[in-house]
Amino acid sequence: xxxxxxxxxxxxxxxxxxxxxxxxxxxxxxxxxxxxxxxxxxxxxxxxxxxxxxxxxxxxxxxxxxxxxxxxxxxxxxxxxxxxxxxxxxxxxxxxxxxxxxxxxxxxxxxxxxxxxxxxxxxxxxxxxxxxxxxxxxxxxxxxxxxxxxxxxxxxxxxxxxxxxxxxxxxxxxxxxxxxxxxxxxxxxxxxxxxxxxxxxxxxxx
Amino acid sequence: xxxxxxxxxxxxxxxxxxxxxxxxxxxxxxxxxxxxxxxxxxxxxxxxxxxxxxxxxxxxxxxxxxxxxxxxxxxxxxxxxxxxxxxxxxxxxxxxxxxxxxxxxxxxxxxxxxxxxxxxxxxxxxxx
Numbered sequence: 001x002x003x004x005x006x007x008x009x010x011x012x013x014x015x016x017x018x019x020x021x022x023x024x025x026x027x028x029x030x031x032x033x034x035x036x037x038x039x040x041x042x043x044x045x046x047x048x049x050x051x052x053x054x055x056x057x058x059x060x061x062x063x064x065x066x067x068x069x070x071x072x073x074x075x076x077x078x079x080x081x082x083x084x085x086x087x088x089x090x091x092x093x094x095x096x097x098x099x100x101x102x103x104x105x106x107x108x109x110x111x112x113x114x115x116x117x118x119x120x121x122x123x124x125x126x127x128x129x130x131x132x133x134x135x136x137x138x139x140x141x142x143x144x145x146x147x148x149x150x151x152x153x154x155x156x157x158x159x160x161x162x163x164x165x166x167x168x169x170x171x172x173x174x175x176x177x178x179x180x181x182x183x184x185x186x187x188x189x190x191x192x193x194x195x196x197x198x199x200x201x202x203x204x205x206x
Numbered sequence: 207x208x209x210x211x212x213x214x215x216x217x218x219x220x221x222x223x224x225x226x227x228x229x230x231x232x233x234x235x236x237x238x239x240x241x242x243x244x245x246x247x248x249x250x251x252x253x254x255x256x257x258x259x260x261x262x263x264x265x266x267x268x269x270x271x272x273x274x275x276x277x278x279x280x281x282x283x284x285x286x287x288x289x290x291x292x293x294x295x296x297x298x299x300x301x302x303x304x305x306x307x308x309x310x311x312x313x314x315x316x317x318x319x320x321x322x323x324x325x326x327x328x329x330x331x332x333x334x
């Protein structure tokens with residue numbers, strides 16, 4: 001799905017634009033040098049890898065936390081299932097032995113309550129499990145920011161090294177994926193819930 | 207469901223693979239395997255007998271669109287229903303998935319009910 005990155009042909013088609021971009025880059029570099037910002041720029045460049053590693057650290061730790069929660073949820077769900085099963089067996093026993101129900105009438109009610117509460121807790125555990133998808137969503141955003149920081153670092157380094165970027169690195173993709181929508185307000189090109197997905201597909205006959 | 211189905215869950219995030227696997231189990235589909243990107247998934251699909259693919263889109267090596275295209279281009283695999291479960295919420299991505307033969311599209315974050323509903327719709331449509 002990739003298309004050809006900017007080629008000498010495309011540069012040749014816009015010689016003025018590339019000449020102007022080159023001039024702006026040189027002016028920016030000279031201005032930074034004259035104003036003494038080159039050192040600050042160097043400091044920024046040096047800090048970027050640190051920012052990247054901090055973000056990666058956050059992604060790793062939140063990922064590990066999510067995995068721990070999932071392990072606990074999975075164990076909890078097994079226990080709730082056992083509890084519900086025991087409750088169902090107890091209720092069956094009470095129904096089969098009238099003397100038990102007669103001696104303690106609330107026994108049947110308690111056993112059915114145990115089943116209902118175990119099922120309710122199981123549903124809550126499912127919700128807790130689903131909430132761990134934050135790791136996937138935030139992880140994708142963090143990966144993008146880390147990638148962006150890498151690009152900025154590379155470009156700033158290029159500026160510091162007095163090289164004029166011409167058609168800079170990075171693959172230009174015909175269909176680049178956007179990742180999670182961080183802010184959908186005012187946007188018409190994205191969906192914000194599953195209903196909009198379904199409506200869109202239905203409008204296309206799917 | 208008359209016959210048990212084997213699912214392949216494809217996502218580069220282990221958390222999400224685990225969530226989908228647990229949800230499928232709760233819905234009644236305990237037989238599932240996992241792959242962390244499209245390339246690994248394609249290898250597993252060619253080697254094993256799967257009945258259904260649930261895949262993310264944004265993944266390294268081979269993304270979900272590329273996996274979908276590879277499945278639909280393979281005579282032995284093209285019958286497989288592919289459900290996209292992704293954070294990609296752009297309309298053009300949804301349309302692209304549908305045009306390329308995806309059986310369904312779910313945007314993250316999603317609920318158990320949504321997954322259950324989409325699977326039921328796909329099964330019904332395919333007569334499974």
